[in-house]
Amino acid sequence: MRARGRSPLWRLILVDATSGVPLVAGSIGVAAALLSGSVITGAMLLPGWADPLNAVLSTCLVLCPFASGLAATHAIWLRRSGLTDLAVTAPDGLWRAQGVAATASAIWALLAYGCLTAMVLLASNLEGPFTPSMLLLLAQGAVLMMAGSTIGTLAGNVVPRTWTAPLTATVMFIVLNVLDRTDGALDRYSMTFTFIFYQNNLVPNAALLLGAIFLAAAAGTAACTALRAMSNWPRALPWGVLAAVFLSGGVAATQLAPPGDVEFRTSGDAACAGSSIQLCVFSESSPQLQPMLGALKKARDAAQPVFGEAPRAFREPLVPTDLSNPAPVSIPPNSERFGYLGRAVEAMVPTGKCSPLLSERQDLMSLVYERLQPNSVDSAEMRRVARLPTAEQIVWARPRLERMKEC
Amino acid sequence: MTRPRRLMALMRGWYVPAVAVGWTVLLVANLVGPQLVVLPGVAATSQIPTPFVFFVGGLIALLSLLLATEPCPEVFVTSPLHSRLLNVSRVTVAVMLGPLLLTSIGPGDTAATLSTSMAVAGEGLLTASALGLRLAWLPPLLHLTAAGSFGAATPDTLRPWAWLISASPSAAALTLSAALLAAGGVVWFLAMTRRPSGLTV
Numbered sequence: 332m333r334a335r336g337r338s339p340l341w342r343l344i345l346v347d348a349t350s351g352v353p354l355v356a357g358s359i360g361v362a363a364a365l366l367s368g369s370v371i372t373g374a375m376l377l378p379g380w381a382d383p384l385n386a387v388l389s390t391c392l393v394l395c396p397f398a399s400g401l402a403a404t405h406a407i408w409l410r411r412s413g414l415t416d417l418a419v420t421a422p423d424g425l426w427r428a429q430g431v432a433a434t435a436s437a438i439w440a441l442l443a444y445g446c447l448t449a450m451v452l453l454a455s456n457l458e459g460p461f462t463p464s465m466l467l468l469l470a471q472g473a474v475l476m477m478a479g480s481t482i483g484t485l486a487g488n489v490v491p492r493t494w495t496a497p498l499t500a501t502v503m504f505i506v507l508n509v510l511d512r513t514d515g516a517l518d519r520y521s522m523t524f525t526f527i528f529y530q531n532n533l534v535p536n537a538a539l540l541l542g543a544i545f546l547a548a549a550a551g552t553a554a555c556t557a558l559r560a561m562s563n564w565p566r567a568l569p570w571g572v573l574a575a576v577f578l579s580g581g582v583a584a585t586q587l588a589p590p591g592d593v594e595f596r597t598s599g600d601a602a603c604a605g606s607s608i609q610l611c612v613f614s615e616s617s618p619q620l621q622p623m624l625g626a627l628k629k630a631r632d633a634a635q636p637v638f639g640e641a642p643r644a645f646r647e648p649l650v651p652t653d654l655s656n657p658a659p660v661s662i663p664p665n666s667e668r669f670g671y672l673g674r675a676v677e678a679m680v681p682t683g684k685c686s687p688l689l690s691e692r693q694d695l696m697s698l699v700y701e702r703l704q705p706n707s708v709d710s711a712e713m714r715r716v717a718r719l720p721t722a723e724q725i726v727w728a729r730p731r732l733e734r735m736k737e738c
Numbered sequence: 739m740t741r742p743r744r745l746m747a748l749m750r751g752w753y754v755p756a757v758a759v760g761w762t763v764l765l766v767a768n769l770v771g772p773q774l775v776v777l778p779g780v781a782a783t784s785q786i787p788t789p790f791v792f793f794v795g796g797l798i799a800l801l802s803l804l805l806a807t808e809p810c811p812e813v814f815v816t817s818p819l820h821s822r823l824l825n826v827s828r829v830t831v832a833v834m835l836g837p838l839l840l841t842s843i844g845p846g847d848t849a850a851t852l853s854t855s856m857a858v859a860g861e862g863l864l865t866a867s868a869l870g871l872r873l874a875w876l877p878p879l880l881h882l883t884a885a886g887s888f889g890a891a892t893p894d895t896l897r898p899w900a901w902l903i904s905a906s907p908s909a910a911a912l913t914l915s916a917a918l919l920a921a922g923g924v925v926w927f928l929a930m931t932r933r934p935s936g937l938t939v
Contacts, residue, residue: 355869356876363880367888393883400879404872493807494756497800497875501793504883525887 340431348435352405357439360397364390364443368450376451378615379459381529383451384468388475389525390447392507395475398440399483400500405436406487407495415488425562429484433558437480444476459615460596464537471544475522478551479503485554488561519585522547524592530662531613532596532648538588545581549574595649603652610645611652616662619671623662626671627678633702634679637724638695638732641679676700685738691731698728751808751828760801761836764794768844792903794846795854796882798836800875802829802855803862806926807871826927833859833919850905853915857902858882860918867922867929 347353367390376382409415409432418428448469486499511523522543529535552574560567600614608631610624627645635641642658660678663670680695697708701717708714716727805828837851858878866874882902889900896904901911 352873356873359873359876359880363877363884367884389887392887393880396883397876397880400876404876408872493872494800494804496872497879500875500879500883501797501800508887 343431344434347431348438352408353435353439356401356404360401360439360443361446364447368447371451371454373454373456376455377529378456379529380457380461381465381535383455384465385524385527385529387448387451388468388472389523391472391475392511392523394443395479395507396500396503398476398479399503400496401439402433402436402480402483403487403496403499405432406484407491410488410491423562426559429488429558433481433484437477440476440480441473444472460531460599462534464535467537467540467544468535471540474544474547478547481551481554485557488558520546527592531615533593534596536588536592536594538584539592542581542584542588545577545584549577549581552577597649601650601652608643609654611650611654612647612662613650616647619662622671626675629703630672630675630679630699634699636721637728645678681735685735691734695728695731753804753808756804757801757832761840764797765840765844768794792886794840795837795851796858799833799855799858799862802832802859803874805829805832806866822927822930826923829859830923847905849912850907853907853912854902856919857915860922863922863926867925
């Protein structure tokens with residue numbers, strides 16, 4: 332015999348999740364997730380776990396607003412049909428009823444996210460690098476989906492109007508996009524990382540990601556606090572404390588995190604090739620080793636006569652190698668067939684401590700590129716310089732190379 | 739009914755002022771907004787979808803869908819033909835008039851905004867016919883936000899499925915959007931007579 336004659340909560344949640352709005356709207360979400368998962372092919376993603384998981388996290392820009400809209404619609408429906416009023420007659424009824432509703436919505440949101448993750452992981456090449464910090468990307472998406480559902484439930488409860496749901500979804504979409512895309516003060520508070528492509532030598536910035544997870548959790552628990560306060564505000568205090576802990580943890584982790592959205596990888600095996608020109612890359616990049624070597628040879632032949640000297644040894648940044656003084660060269664992903672030459676040219680011009688955007692550096696790179704492929708750069712000045720006799724090009728390049736050494 | 743009275747009927751309803759307020763907010767936001775806030779640059783998709791087309795087109799369509807709820811969808815099961823016609827035409831007029839009005843007074847490309855609003859409203863009406871008006875916003879908003887986030891294959895090319903956010907829509911894109919709206923209108927017109935189930939309201 333059950334103690335209080337109440338059906339178990341999980342059964343209520345199951346009934347709620349398999350009927351009405353959560354069922355209909357949730358299946359739309361899962362269908363959309365499956366559809367987007369089916370168009371993603373392995374060629375779009377870089378090898379390893381980080382890039383596919385980051386791609387899935389990026390879809391939370393769309394799925395998280397959807398989750399909050401779904402939850403809001405569900406909450407509005409319950410309120411306007413009078414079911415919530417019925418629940419209010421039981422002790423803690425509103426809180427429990429809304430908790431069940433929010434959980435039912437969150438189940439569908441997580442299901443959509445899970446389906447998409449599974450499909451993307453199945454399509455991608457998982458032979459590449461894996462570190463535990465990459466799983467934080469997965470966790471961040473799940474937390475975002477749950478937070479979205481809770482916020483939606485709160486919005487639907489506070490303003491149970493027809494237009495609340497699409498408005499909540501739109502506002503969530505705008506907030507997530509602004510956080511994702513802005514530079515400046517808000518830059519560190521991104522919830523998603525759309526513009527990062529995890530090449531072999533990159534791993535997520537674990538502290539920053541942990542901060543983002545805490546901040547998303549803080550938003551979710553803050554919504555829980557408000558929902559709890561609607562039926563019994565003293566009992567909302569523990570939720571409020573939890574939200575405050577998440578918030579301070581999130582801000583602290585974000586502020587203390589090392590700069591940059593990503594960190595460089597420090598472990599891994601090297602694969603090397605070449606004789607006159609040597610190149611070492613992470614073993615996961617070995618398919619790109621030969622084409623990159625070819626591009627480096629071409630770029631060096633074009634740069635050497637003008638620069639006088641050009642590096643002979645290269646490595647993908649941070650690859651452990653015994654080459655002497657290797658110049659860093661970034662390796663383009665497999666799918667980017669035309670990226671090799673540009674990156675090879677970039678590797679010819681010494682950076683030193685200068686900004687990569689220094690105009691002298693850009694000019695020198697344009698010159699090498701123009702010498703390799705006439706009429707390929709936009710600047711008319713650089714086209715003119717590239718047509719000068721080699722001796723005059725040397726004279727033109729010397730002060731710029733000197734300037735590069737000064738930084 | 740005389741002609742002016744018919745015109746008046748088009749403008750009667752709870753949500754008509756709401757739509758008017760919505761348009762005004764969108765207009766003011768687009769006139770004043772750019773001077774107050776600098777919108778973050780959309781690096782991945784550059785100028786293909788402009789924020790104006792994206793938000794104004796989408797929001798006009800969602801506002802217009804509100805008009806389809808009036809006066810009360812259950813009434814249409816028993817009501818004469820002309821009230822269903824009135825319902826559909828109110829939505830259609832709002833979807834077309836909104837972009838025309840807003841882009842003639844404020845900034846923005848008429849064709850692009852029209853293409854977005856027609857496609858979103860069309861998808862919304864089709865959904866409403868199957869699932870009811872309260873869920874009508876879900877698939878089109880999902881489509882719109884997905885197009886805005888992942889719709890660009892390269893900085894210069896839009897994926898075919900993201901046609902609705904194009905900043906300079908082709909004739910084919912405009913036709914597709916118009917066809918969606920027309921299909922949505924017709925299906926919604928027919929669906930209104932069906933007995934409303936728990937979800938169809």
